[in-house]
Amino acid sequence: MTISAQKVAHKRRRTSLARGRSRTAYVLLTPFILVFLAMLVVPLVYSGYLSMFKRTLVGGETFVGLQNIISVFTDQRFLEGVGRMTIFFVVQVPIMLGLALFIALALDSGRVRAARASRLAVFIPYAVPGVVATLMWGYLYGPDFSPIAQAFKAVGLTPPDLLSSNLILASMMNIVTWEFVGYNMIIMFAALRTIPLESLEAAQIDGAGQIRTALSIKIPAIRQAIMLTLIFSVIGTFQLFNEPSLLSKIAPNVIGTSYTPNLYAYSLAFVNQDPNYAAAVAFVLGALIMTVSYVVQLRGRRKVSA
Amino acid sequence: MSPRTHQPIRAIAVVTVVGALTLAACSSDPDTENSSAEPVTSPAVDDAAIAEAMSTPTTIDFWTWVPDIQNEVDLFEAEYPEISVNVQNVGQGGEHYTKVRTALEAGDGGPDVMQMEYQYVSSFVLTDSLLNLKEYGADSVQDQFVPWVWSQVSDDAHVWAIPQDSGPVGTLYREDIFAEAGLEGSPETWAEFASAAQKVKDETGSYITNFASNEPGAFLSLLWQAGASPFSFDGSETLGISLNNDRSKEVVAYWQDLVQNDLVGVDPDFTDTWYQGLANGTYASWQTAAWGPLFLQGTASDTSGLWRAAPLPQWDASAPSAGNWGGSSTAVLANTDAPIAASEFAKWLNTNAESTEMFANEQFLFPTRTEILESPEFTSDELEFYGGQRVNEVFAEISATVDSDFQWLPIADYVFGSFNETIGAAIAERGDLLAGLDEWQADVVEYATAQGFTVVE
Structure with a gap:
């Protein structure tokens, strides 16, 4: 056999192998693709279709094209909700991710005693279902008999009304932070564990201390993981629903039906019985989240390459 | 189902036809065929x-x-x-x-x-x-x-x-707190109720009641009692909406005084704070429906024997009336x-x-x-929680006084939801209830109009 014949045979074997492999890949992917189509693409197309009609209780359904979508952009309730979530994002997300990063670095430094137990302790709130967490915090925030109010009263101070319109957003930020610090910490911690020991040793030999190592080696090394948590936070923030929905039971006059964009879409569909406009709101919200996520990602990449 | 009036795309027609066929198929269930005919x-x-x-x-x-x-x-x-x-x-x-x-x-x-x-x-x-x-x-x-x-x-x-x-609405009240304030029984008129509110506050520190900021059903039952029918519906396209009619305004102005002078609580009901308020005497009464007595018994069991039932205070004591919740x-x-x-x-x-x-x-x-x-068997039931009072009898008599004219709008969900963000918010902030009432009216009218109704204010 000549060398070229060998090559051809080799090549043939490789293509048939590749073909076999790609067939296997498709077979393995089928369940996902089916579910993806049935549960995501079809509903998405359907709600896009829905959003192009206007249905009133009297008069029935009429085709309005993009009019619903356009009116979302001037809908004050929607814009106020987005505004609230923007404040939420700007204030809460840095605090949450900063805390998560700090704890992850602390645990990674190996200087924390009972590291495993502490890691679990920080993570546990994430394991508590959001609904339960909100109900629990709702109780803690109560203006009269909650432990927080009692503590203030015990030292002779007037307890702040954590459920008032001034403080409710901060109260909600606190719940979300409490819930998700552990989750983000685990992602960052896992990334920290993958940093090659050589670079850490090198830093040590160069005389870098813990703080210097963290700032110059560890954080740049896990930038991708941090970006990931940031993207999750963008999505989570703009889709906030459980917390306001549950807190509205105990602060019904502070949290209205359009407090967050997601809550607004829900109320439109199920209280106002207007699934068409609700679909339009959901679409615009989805597009907004995608845009913000994309911008965040783009900025993140630029920093990495710089 | 509401009539569908769109017909632009052929595909939709196909869908409709398929839907109609499916419906037809569904309705010919064999075991009930004779009655479906x-x-x-x-x-x-x-x-x-x-x-x-x-x-x-x-x-x-x-x-x-x-x-x-x-x-x-x-x-x-x-x-x-x-x-x-x-x-x-x-x-x-x-x-x-x-x-x-x-x-x-x-x-x-x-x-x-x-x-x-x-x-x-x-x-x-x-x-x-x-x-x-x-x-x-x-x-x-x-x-x-x-x-x-x-x-x-x-x-x-x-x-x-x-x-x-x-759920005809009456009053459940703490006899002991009322007695401490020098009151004999529950006030018969709303005018007496207002002065009683001052006495209860001065003598006992309690609120005479809680005016819930999130309970449109209870609020509307008070309008109902006052004969302030705010709604009408002709069964098809015309809605009468007058939440801020003169009679309602009188009722709201009355509560405005109590709310602004800090004589009633303004907590949302069916919350922890509210349950505690009923159980520990923060509120000395509860204007509630006939299902309330049993509910209260479960919520404030420590205060058994201290409660009594009575009709609502009246606007006109010679012509007693009540609402339903x-x-x-x-x-x-x-x-x-x-x-x-x-x-x-x-x-x-x-x-x-x-x-x-x-x-x-x-x-x-x-x-x-x-x-x-x-x-x-029903009326003679004596409840220990109410000092052995025949509570059913009280509410049976109230039921006979409920006004028959009260109607609802076919958009009750929206009316109720809007309450919390308009007048409910005003109650919670001890703000301007009358302005809140106007906002409620405007918001409901706007929604009804957008939904294609002909609105008569």
């Missing part, structure tokens, strides 16, 4: 048709949240062995109606018979979703019911549901395959002596049938 618009069915329907094997789906209602259903099934009733609890409140509406949209999978609160009846009338029980002999049971309750489910030409329970009825969906059997079931459930006694005395649903309201 009965057109909805037929005149009153005769006894022979009823007898035939009730001896034909039929299954009725019944969506309800009433605990232990299976007991009454068992009685029905024992009397009509061919009819089997499939009881399902799909959730209470909004969830229940959302699921029924979803099933109606889908054209399949919904119930034949459903639990229906009075304020929701008209929203299902609007979408032509209910069977007119008048065509199925509902007139024959009308005189068994308290007239005002009957007017909640019917008009001249229709009966949309058979009443089950009701809560209660529900049994309605039959227009798309049922078994209209006769379903109608007979709805009637039987709420008029049969054994069934209605069971509702009243075992499930403690406040009755709507005069016979039960007057029966000694």
Whole structure:
């Protein structure tokens, strides 16, 4: 056999192998693709279709094209909700991710005693279902008999009304932070564990201390993981629903039906019985989240390459 | 279902045709075929048709949240062995109606018979979703019911549901706190109530009551009592909305004083703070419906024996009146395959002596049938929590004074939701309640107009 014949045979074997492999890949992917189509693409197309009609209780359904979508952009309730979530994002997300990063670095430094137990302790709130967490915090925030109010009263101070319109957003930020610090910490911690020991040793030999190592080696090394948590936070923030929905039971006059964009879409569909406009709101919200996520990602990449 | 008026794309027509075929296929269920042949618009069915329907094997789906209602259903099934009733609890409140509406949209999978609160009846009338029980002999049971309750489910030409329970509103109050404030019993007029509020605050530090900032049902029952009918509905496209009519404004101005002078609480009800307030005497009374006494007994058990029941304070003591808060009825969906059997079931459930006694005395649903309201077994019940008072008797007498004219809008969900963000918010902030009332009116009118109704303010 000549060398070229060998090559051809080799090549043939490789293509048939590749073909076999790609067939296997498709077979393995089928369940996902089916579910993806049935549960995501079809509903998405359907709600896009829905959003192009206007249905009133009297008069029935009429085709309005993009009019619903356009009116979302001037809908004050929607814009106020987005505004609230923007404040939420700007204030809460840095605090949450900063805390998560700090704890992850602390645990990674190996200087924390009972590291495993502490890691679990920080993570546990994430394991508590959001609904339960909100109900629990709702109780803690109560203006009269909650432990927080009692503590203030015990030292002779007037307890702040954590459920008032001034403080409710901060109260909600606190719940979300409490819930998700552990989750983000685990992602960052896992990334920290993958940093090659050589670079850490090198830093040590160069005389870098813990703080210097963290700032110059560890954080740049896990930038991708941090970006990931940031993207999750963008999505989570703009889709906030459980917390306001549950807190509205105990602060019904502070949290209205359009407090967050997601809550607004829900109320439109199920209280106002207007699934068409609700679909339009959901679409615009989805597009907004995608845009913000994309911008965040783009900025993140630029920093990495710089 | 509301008429569909779009027709631009051919595809949609195809979908509609397919949908119609599916509907047609669904409605020819073999075991109920004979009754489904009965057109909805037929005149009153005769006894022979009823007898035939009730001896034909039929299954009725019944969506309800009433605990232990299976007991009454068992009685029905024992009397009509061919009819089997499939009881399902799909959730209470909004969830229940959302699921029924979803099933109606889908054209399949919904119930034949459903639990229906009075304020929701008209929203299902609007979408032509209910069977007119008048065509199925509902007139024959009308005189068994308290007239005002009957007017909640019917008009001249229709009966949309058979009443089950009701919630005429009275007062539950702490006798000990009232006595400490130098009051003998509950004030008879609202004017006395206002001065009593000052006394209770001065002498005991308690609020005479809590004016909940999130309870449109209770708020509307106060307007109802005052005869300030804010709503009307012609059954098709015209809504009368006057939440800020002169009479309502008087009622709201009255509460505005109490709220602004810090004489009543403004906490949202059915919250931790509120439960505690009832249990520890922060609120010395609760203006509540006939289902309230039993509820309170469970919530504030430590204060047993200290509470008493009385009618609401009156605007005009010589002509006592009351409103209603809560209660529900049994309605039959227009798309049922078994209209006769379903109608007979709805009637039987709420008029049969054994069934209605069971509702009243075992499930403690406040009755709507005069016979039960007057029966000694019901009225003579003495409750220890209320110092041995015959509380049912008090509320039975209140029920006789409820005004018959109060109507609901077919957009009750929106009206209720909007309350919290307008006048409810004003109550919570001890702000301008009258401005809040105007906002509520404007918001509801805006929504109704956008939904295509002709609004008469």
